[in-house]
Structures are given as structure tokens and as C-alpha cells.
Amino acid sequence: MNLILTLTVVASVAQKSLATVPYSNYILAPESRTIYPPRIHQVNGTLTNSKSLIGGPNGTATFNGVSSITFDYTKNIGGVVSVKVGKSSSPDAFVGLTYTESSLWINGQGSDATADAGLDEVIWLPVGEGPGTYTVERKYDRGAFRYLSVVSNSSATIDVQGVSVYYTAAPAQDLRGYSGYFHSNDELLNRVWYAVTWYNNATITEGRSAMTDGAKRDREVWPGDIHWDNFKRGLAWSLSYIDETGLMNVTSSADWLRVGMGGHDGNAWAVKANLTLSTAQSSAITNALKSRWGTYGAPSPEAGVPLTISPFIGSFELEAHFIGQETQDALDLIRLQWGFMLNDPRPTSLMSFYIAGLHLTSSIGRTWKISPALGDLTDVDAGFETPLGKFSSTLRR
Ligand SMILES: *[C@@H]1O[C@H](CO)[C@@H](O)[C@H](O)[C@H]1NC(C)=O
Numbered sequence: 001m002n003l004i005l006t007l008t009v010v011a012s013v014a015q016k017s018l019a020t021v022p023y024s025n026y027i028l029a030p031e032s033r034t035i036y037p038p039r040i041h042q043v044n045g046t047l048t049n050s051k052s053l054i055g056g057p058n059g060t061a062t063f064n065g066v067s068s069i070t071f072d073y074t075k076n077i078g079g080v081v082s083v084k085v086g087k088s089s090s091p092d093a094f095v096g097l098t099y100t101e102s103s104l105w106i107n108g109q110g111s112d113a114t115a116d117a118g119l120d121e122v123i124w125l126p127v128g129e130g131p132g133t134y135t136v137e138r139k140y141d142r143g144a145f146r147y148l149s150v151v152s153n154s155s156a157t158i159d160v161q162g163v164s165v166y167y168t169a170a171p172a173q174d175l176r177g178y179s180g181y182f183h184s185n186d187e188l189l190n191r192v193w194y195a196v197t198w199y200n201n202a203t204i205t206e207g208r209s210a211m212t213d214g215a216k217r218d219r220e221v222w223p224g225d226i227h228w229d230n231f232k233r234g235l236a237w238s239l240s241y242i243d244e245t246g247l248m249n250v251t252s253s254a255d256w257l258r259v260g261m262g263g264h265d266g267n268a269w270a271v272k273a274n275l276t277l278s279t280a281q282s283s284a285i286t287n288a289l290k291s292r293w294g295t296y297g298a299p300s301p302e303a304g305v306p307l308t309i310s311p312f313i314g315s316f317e318l319e320a321h322f323i324g325q326e327t328q329d330a331l332d333l334i335r336l337q338w339g340f341m342l343n344d345p346r347p348t349s350l351m352s353f354y355i356a357g358l359h360l361t362s363s364i365g366r367t368w369k370i371s372p373a374l375g376d377l378t379d380v381d382a383g384f385e386t387p388l389g390k391f392s393s394t395l396r397r
Pocket residue numbers: 042043044068069070106107108109149151
């Protein structure tokens with residue numbers, strides 16, 4: 001490969017934070033934790049001056065009888081909703097709130113469910129009690145919604161002077177103070193990297209860091225996961241099942257929720273776990289996986305029929321293509337599958353590790369290896385920071 005590599009590895013405690021965040025125009029995190037609706041998706045019934053609710057409190061919108069407004073935040077957000085109410089014509093006036101991630105499920109009678117295929121209930125605020133700012137209780141902090149509907153269910157006339165969401169994820173952090181970046185000559189890949197980072201960032205916690213495997217599935221911290229002693233016990237238990245081959249010998253019949261030991265695709269894992277004995281074996285696996293790709297990406301072999309794309313399992317296949325040095329296939333799969341979704345956690349670190357070639361080979365980067373693989377890309381600029389310092393690479397050809 002004929003390319004120019006500029007490499008900076010500042011492995012020192014000096015200069016921990018980047019003065020300016022590179023490529024910050026791609027960052028999806030909001031400037032402020034108080035988020036006002038950027039646009040209206042739909043109005044039902046009679047609502048006057050609804051535009052005054054856009055971009056900030058700018059006047060008064062009036063619900064005239066049974067009516068609703070649905071806001072589109074243009075990306076998933078999460079948090080605590082407040083509605084500022086002026087006068088209303090009846091002490092029995094209520095406004096209800098419903099939330100969804102997809103425009104397909106917008107509904108004035110419920111929200112897309114957090115735990116199953118049903119609906120979550122409308123959250124009602126008794127705004128007939130008088131003018132003021134009505135805020136949902138903290139337990140109704142909502143993770144992962146793009147559409148918010150504000151519903152009036154009675155004949156009352158209700159003045160609303162503002163709708164805001166207080167964004168609660170990553171409470172201890174500067175939302176736009178990214179220490180990592182990725183940029184290439186492919187705009188779609190750049191957008192995938194920043195969208196995925198936003199999803200990884202947008203996980204709700206109660207004021208401390210939490211480990212979860214997806215902002216969408218794990219909208220709230222699983223309480224068992226945040227008790228460090230339990231976490232250590234769980235890990236020790238798992239490690240005790242690793243035998244002399246270096247593999248875990250799983251003898252139980254069910255994993256965390258499912259009956260039967262489904263789960264990860266053994267094919268991709270054979271490559272990832274270095275079980276294959278030759279490059280030819282790895283290629284046979286990755287080529288067979290590639291032959292299964294459809295219009296939207298890589299169906300998970302474990303899911304059987306109907307073909308189902310799991311971004312989680314697919315991310316292991318993606319890594320197998322990178323490990324097998326099928327960089328072009330890996331890029332094609334990101335464009336196909338994550339380009340389509342532009343929204344699921346995982347490829348971020350793979351892109352920094354495999355494309356930009358920044359591999360940390362021991363914890364926090366005490367040892368590292370540089371091995372970029374550009375596929376059809378011509379320009380890549382990426383970096384991140386660990387407690388030891390900055391790691392970055394710039395590639396051109
Ligand atoms: C508004 O009306 C449309 C069309 O009937 C419906 O699909 C949508 O769910 C309604 N929105 C709300 C918030 O009820």
C-alpha cells in the first residue's frame with residue numbers, strides 16, 4: 001500500500017485535553033442540556049400559533065379542544081420533559097405526553113414500549129391547576145425518543161408557552177467535549193462514526209457512569225450492573241469456566257434471558273477468537289458470511305428464518321472481515337448496514353482500530369500497534385485519548 005502516514009502518539013501525562021475538538025461540526029450532541037423542539041412533525045385538531053414552540057419559548061400556542069402536536073427532534077434524545085402553561089379554560093384540563101423513536105408508531109394514546117411489544121402509558125400533567133411549568137416526575141425520565149407528542153384530551157382551551165426536554169445522559173460530562181474523532185474522504189462513514197458515538201453517549205444514568213450494551217435496548221441502567229461487587233463476582237464466575245484451550249466451556253442450557261444457547265454467531269467468533277488455523281480458513285468463513293448479505297446488510301446466521309439483521313451480532317461479523325484483512329468488505333458492510341441505519345452502537349471503535357490502524361494492545365495503550373487498512377478510502381484522520389495521552393493517525397494516498 002502506497003500511503004503517507006503521519007503518526008502522533010503522545011504517551012505522556014502532559015496535555016490531557018485537546019484545546020479544540022476536531023471535526024466538531026459532525027458532533028450530534030446538543031449545545032445545551034435544555035433542548036427545545038427543532039421542528040413540528042404534525043398537528044392534529046386545532047392548535048393556534050404552534051410555531052411559537054419551535055427553537056425556544058417564543059410566544060403562546062393554544063390547544064383548542066381535543067388536539068395534539070408532535071415534535072421531531074431529528075435524532076434520538078432522552079430526558080425529562082417540562083411544559084410551561086399559561087391560562088387554561090377548565091380546572092379539568094390535562095396535557096398528555098407520548099414518545100416514540102420512529103414516526104411509524106406516533107400515537108396519542110401511548111408510547112412505544114420500553115420493555116415489550118405493547119404500549120407505555122400516556123404521562124398526564126394536570127395543567128388545569130393553574131399557570132406554571134409542569135415537569136414530569138424524575139421516574140419518567142425517558143430514554144431514546146425522536147418524536148414527542150403533546151396531547152390535549154378535553155374540550156378545554158389551553159395556552160402553552162414552551163416545551164423543553166432536560167437532557168440527562170452522561171450527567172458528569174461536557175456533552176460536546178469529545179476526545180475522539182474520525183474523518184475520511186467518505187462522508188457516509190464520517191456520519192456513521194458520529195451517529196454511533198452519539199448513541200453510545202446517549203445512555204441514561206443516575207449520575208454515574210454505567211456499562212450497557214446499547215442505548216436503545218438498555219434505556220435504563222440495569223440495577224444489578226452498577227453494583228461493582230456483583231459485577232466482579234459475575235466476571236469471576238465467567239472466567240472460571242475458561243479451560244486450558246482458552247475458551248469458555250458453557251454447560252448451562254440458557255443464557256441471560258433466552259432458552260437455548262443462541263446468541264453470538266460462532267462463525268464470526270471463530271475468526272475473532274483466533275480459532276482458525278490459516279488465512280484460508282478465515283477467508284472461507286468471511287466469504288461465506290458475505291455471500292449471505294442482502295439489501296440491508298448481513299443477516300445473522302443464528303437467527304435462522306426469517307432472515308434477521310442484528311446490528312449487535314453483525315458487528316462481530318464486521319470485525320471478522322477487518323481481522324481477515326478484507327477491509328474492502330468491511331467498508332462495504334458499514335456502508336450497506338450502518339449506512340442504512342445510521343444509528344447503532346459499535347463500528348466506532350472498529351473504524352478507529354482497523355481503518356485508522358490505531359490498535360491498543362494492552363490496557364490504556366501502554367503498548368500499541370499501528371496497522372492501517374484503507375480499503376478504497378484515500379484520506380483518513382482519526383484519534384482518541386486514554387489516560388496516557390493522545391493517539392492519532394493521519395493517512396493520505
Ligand atoms: C394525528 O393524526 C394522525 C392521522 O390520523 C395519526 O396518525 C397520528 O397518530 C395522530 N397523532 C397523535 C399524536 O395522536
